[in-house]
Amino acid sequence: MNPPIIVTIDGPAGTGKSSAASELAQRLGFDMLDTGAMYRAVALLSIELAIDPRDEHALAVAMDCARLAVDFSSRPPAIRLNSRDVHERIRDADVTGIVSLIASHHEVRVRLVRAQRDVAAQHERLVTEGRDQGSVVFPDATVRIWLDARPEVRAHRRSEELRSRGEVVNEARVLAEIIARDASDRGRAEGPLRKPVGADSIDTSTLSFATVVEELERLVRRRLHESDIGCGCGGGA
Numbered sequence: 001m002n003p004p005i006i007v008t009i010d011g012p013a014g015t016g017k018s019s020a021a022s023e024l025a026q027r028l029g030f031d032m033l034d035t036g037a038m039y040r041a042v043a044l045l046s047i048e049l050a051i052d053p054r055d056e057h058a059l060a061v062a063m064d065c066a067r068l069a070v071d072f073s074s075r076p077p078a079i080r081l082n083s084r085d086v087h088e089r090i091r092d093a094d095v096t097g098i099v100s101l102i103a104s105h106h107e108v109r110v111r112l113v114r115a116q117r118d119v120a121a122q123h124e125r126l127v128t129e130g131r132d133q134g135s136v137v138f139p140d141a142t143v144r145i146w147l148d149a150r151p152e153v154r155a156h157r158r159s160e161e162l163r164s165r166g167e168v169v170n171e172a173r174v175l176a177e178i179i180a181r182d183a184s185d186r187g188r189a190e191g192p193l194r195k196p197v198g199a200d201s202i203d204t205s206t207l208s209f210a211t212v213v214e215e216l217e218r219l220v221r222r223r224l225h226e227s228d229i230g231c232g233c234g235g236g237a
């Protein structure tokens with residue numbers, strides 16, 4: 001039996017983590033988990049149920065009553081809230097505006113960390129991306145990677161993404177929001193945004209998307225080769 005392989009990719013918003021993780025997973029033949037989407041789904045839950053996003057207890061109760069699932073039959077996997085595909089809706093500004101606050105709650109994190117470990121138990125070849133995957137959720141992961149980029153670069157990428165969705169964008173404001181969200185994600189007591197000790201890191205500031213994916217693939221194959229695991233996914237180390 002092959003040992004399970006978990007590849008974690010962490011880093012701040014706008015480093016291209018989600019798209020790169022998705023492409024990497026496809027190349028390796030692994031499943032991909034976007035854990036930010038799970039926090040976004042809880043933020044959406046709070047909006048739809050009119051729960052104050054500061055009310056940790058009410059959020060926990062709502063989470064225990066809701067069905068939050070990842071549908072691995074679509075690519076990239078879609079997040080489902082009470083059987084509804086909310087993959088697009090969770091990218092809207094109202095969700096983005098409160099998600100960092102939602103993600104700062106202990107009761108929310110405990111539940112989502114458990115859900116993430118449940119996913120890993122069922123998907124033995126997994127690329128999982130977020131803020132705390134290599135530091136808290138899977139500290140023993142086979143390969144742990146930290147992606148970063150300068151805030152201005154990240155703000156530009158995020159702005160382009162919003163423009164491609166037809167939104168009118170003030171890039172200076174996007175930059176201010178990214179800096180504020182980083183500070184909030186870094187400063188919280190639980191699962192703070194930080195480079196996992198011993199993780200490999202890649203600065204994507206000057207790299208194209210294709211190059212980031214190539215570097216990730218090379219790195220993962222090398223680490224798997226070094227650890228004598230191999231991934232049964234073709235290609236050399």
Ligand code: DC
Nearest residue numbers: 035036037039099100103130131132
């Ligand atoms: O990657 P993203 O922008 O979709 O993440 C949304 C929010 O969720 C962001 O504020 C960071 C938070 N998050 C987290 O705290 N832990 C994770 N593992 C993933 C995301």
